[in-house]
Amino acid sequence: MLNIGLLGCGRIGQVHGRSISQIAGARVAAVADAFEAPAKALAEKTGAQVMEAAALIASAEVDAVVIGTPTDTHYDLIHAAAAAGKAIFCEKPVDMSADRIRDCIKAVEAAGVPFMTAFNRRFDPNFANVQARIAAGEIGAVEIVTIQSRDPSPPPVSYIQSSGGLFRDMMIHDLDMARFLLGEEPVSVYAVGASLVDPEIGRAGDVDTAAVTLTTQSGRICQITNSRRASYGYDQRIEVHGEKGMLRAENVLENTVEIATASGFRKAPAQHFFLERYDAAYRAEMAHFVDAVINQRPVTPGITDGLRAQILADAATLSFEKGTVIALG
Template identity: 45%
Template sequence: MTIRIAVFGAGRIGAVHARNAAALPGVEVARLVDPGTDATALAREIGAQVGTAAGTLADAELDGIIIASPTDSHAELLLAAAERGLAVFCEKPVSLDFPTVVRVTQAVEAAGIPCMIGFQRRYDPNFRAVRERIASGVSGPLEQLLMQTRDPAPPPRAYVARSGGMLRDQAIHDFDQARYMLGEEIASVHAVGGALFDEGIAAEDDIDSLMVVMVSASGRMVQMANNRRSPLGYDQRLEAHCAREVLFVENRPATDIRIAGPEGARTAPPMDYFISRFAEAYRAEMAAFAALIREGTPPLATIRDGLEAQRLAEAARVSIRTGRPVALTPGWMP
């Protein structure tokens, strides 16, 4: 059967998802919705029609939607999809207002629609192999998890204002990986953060530098280091310290060429940003979304995972503000 989907959002990540979905056999991107940009060229490229949100949601032949529009539109579109019974792939976060995240999650789960959240690292072959090796038991119990995520340069101030800031936008991927690798919930969060170098980010009451220590329900430890700039380029690494071995996910270089001469040797820098670094993972996400619609294959990241990762981000915000660790009881709310 041919799956008909619509894509909301034709910006950077929306275009990635639209192209990847359109390239899948048996998938038709029927509509493209983005009132803020000229989506005509992308629609022509993938064979879609440019439509309005209302008209697209009223299309009785749609099987699902991809939500890659600005964050402040996610909750409304998820609720509309739940009412229509449409499958949904939604970029994180669901909302910048945490009670709204809880309300929308409950509505989506009550409706029973297929829904996955865009935590693409779960679909990256390297991250997934580390998780599966730990889960198999061959590495021994995971004791300490260390993660580093540093962007090449700060985002524009206008983006910071709408994205939810560093914790809900960038670091939320690390919060998700903590739960994914550990296979259990986090019991406490202690975060320190500040705007050390970017005046625009500071003016938006956001941070550009972050460090977090978390402890899981069974006492295992997680350390995160995040930054909005890196002289190294896109710096994204993970180290899983287990009882019998240590597992690493290193930066992926732009090329595998090593150049040597009398002055020494040098290698290529890391891939330029997350779009190129996780290109394979983004393709795998869309294949998984198609399998979710066609066969009911459970996704690796559900809307509940989105809720719990954001709960950790909200706890980190409270910890930064108060200067104290936050104990996470079940259902904790900021």
């Protein structure tokens, strides 16, 4: 039985709490949050103890921690948890600064603890199926990856202002997905963007509509488009073209019902947003973490995956700001 301590009991902490409840080999042993109410509520639901974060990390009854606190607290919590020898499951982004992530990598490697960067989309059953079939050779060598990712509606400008910008806040998921599917590291990044959805976002110095092109050493290409708006639900699609064929994962619709009338054949919108769309992915990523820690198998995506996605997001931001192509080491 893996005893897990939850650091952060907000929306994502609750998601992870529910996932752990459904895994045979794990339980929520302790919870911590800056606010009392959410910590207490989650504790009641799961039978966990409420503790201070430091005490939770230090507790002998906690084998692993799930870090679901604000991004700027990750750095210290990772260092503390690593020092305490706990396995670490950390929400993305690991940190807003690539250099600080490098610090974390040192701490984690020095401690020798398992570390998982929670890029949940790798565990979506559809996207995971695409990647597994690429790995199995079903379409031969990858040539072109196309990723479409659109939120149903923009967040408030207050959120935008502290988000690090679209490329670091939203596209980082797609940049990780690109690495997951390309099978090679990107060597160039080109980004364009505009504020077409909400002028307030533009005035806040960010974009709400963007596209990135990545290339790899051998010439593979990835194109990504992002928008903070999609009237038809949470638009999450990937497509991979290889030498033998093409694999694509379509949106998950609200249901399978189709109505036919004089205006044609109409299906439901896409599932509304990430909690619903990635429900299975959240459960699968936690199951992977628990299984890997218990059975001492590699945890993936690891902390260097977190670093590389951040480097790509930084490069995309820079490319957009300068209007030039950015070459990567």
